Amino acid sequence: MARAQGARAQMALAFETTYGTPPASGFTKMPFASTTLGAEQPLQTSELLGYGRDPQAPIKDAVTADGNVVVPIDAEAFGFWLKAAFGAPTTTGADAPYTHEFRSGSWALPSFSVETAMPEVPRFAMYAGCMVDSLNWQMARSGLLTATASIVAQGEAIATTSAAGSPTNIALKRFGHFNGAITRNGLSIGNVVSADLTYANNLDRIETIRADGKIDGADPSIAALTGNVVVRFADQTLVTQAINGDACELEFSYTLPTGESLTLTAHAVYLPRPRIEISGPQGVQATFDWQAASDPVVGRMCTVTLTNDREDY
Template sequence: MARAQGARAQMALAFETTYGTPPTSGYTKMPFASTTLGAEQPLLNSELLGYGRDPLAPVKDAVTADGDVVVPLDAEALGFWLKAAFGDPDTSGSGPYTHEFRSGSWALPSIAIEVGLPEVPRHAMYAGCVLDQLSWQMGRSGLLTATARLVAQGEAVTTSPTTGTVAELGLTRFGHFNGVIMRNGSALGNVVSAEITYANGLDRIETIRNDGKIEGADPGMAALTGRIEVRFADDTLVTQAINGEPCELMFSYGLLSGEGFTFTAHAVYLPLPRVEIAGPQGIQASFDWQAARGTSPARLCTATLINSVSGY
């Protein structure tokens, strides 16, 4: 008897033309490290009296389908998650191609994701997936991954794949070693670690339906937040926090082969941190920053991906 193992799991993704309707073709195999994407339907205890001490049968409640997907920051597959977060990019070039994703779109694409366990067999199709949040961390070492938080409409389980022929991408990963943080065009030194979180603030449309699913997920007010941990060496960031002035922060990765990923927050505001002396070691300060709409360009953020993919 075959038993499910995560090492055999597969994931395929395609953008939907109609929300909640998975396409019959056009799927791409996606690399991922782990996922909590799934659907659950809780049971409601019976409140009825008059039948003795033993309870009556429970009643099914509404379906909730959501979860996280941990994915590598790589040169090709990352574009699918950026499109889910921001919408269609502006693509230029003739190879390598430059894909520029901009915040502020009122319409976000929905995607269909099938997660397969072929040895069971179990293939779960999650339709109407909309990206709620994309986050990652920067450090000195370790594997570089991002977490995509999704809200789905529902789950459909079959014993065989429904994706047809699945295309495969080349896997070219970025690493922490390839990263740099720029402040107003200059390298920001003494950074120990950084966190970046972009959220679409999705609003679930919970209408009355006979299948218990949601009607959709509309984007609300976007948010871009994070944290930078720095070795305390000068008063540049503290002075900015005191003055209440914004700066531009750019989080960038580049490979010698030409691929690159740059994420720019155009107007970042810093809080005044507490600078503690915990002992004889170096002193560090944490800035829990918030980004707002900039003036030039007049948007919250821009993500630029350079690779060999002609379009998303």
């Protein structure tokens, strides 16, 4: 008997025309490192009395379908997750390379279907009505560069054959931490040890009464772009900004030697006043837990620009 192995698992994604209805075609094979995406349905313990000490049969509760997908930040496939998180991009370029600009604040976020496959069992799980609740990644000096997409789905359907057909393959071109840079108001920030950023749609699940126990949808509420920057304390620039309550523009970017690039620009970032601790003889570090807000000039909170050879998303 074949046993399930993560090394043989596959994932395919396609955007939906109708929420909760997987498309018949158009799936793309997605690279991923791990996933907790799944559906669960807890049991409600019987509260009835008069039947002795042994309880009566439990009752099924509502279905919850959600989880995280850890994906590589690459030059092409990552654009699908950006579209799911921010909405459809504005694409420019008459020929390759193309520039895809994703903007925060869209009320119309696309839903998509994801199929996770374990062919050796066989088990093919289709998650329909998926939407990205948040997208998070860290910047560091070394290691593998990945992002975590937190997903809210409507439900799960299990089958013994794939409903995704033959998904389109993507040529993988990964960004690495070595390709990263951080700037403040257009100038490089020195002494940065690490950085963390999270874009959240703060989805509001529409939990109506249904015979199948699924949700009716998920509406985006007030978005948030937050994170932190850990720096070796060398000057007062960031502390002064925090004390004065001023905003700055932070830009987190990656560029490959072949020309592909990814840039997230937070247009109006506010810094809290940090505690500066001297914990020993080593270098002194300061952590700034920043928050972004809508910039009155640009008219939005952030812009993500992806440059690659893909014509559209």
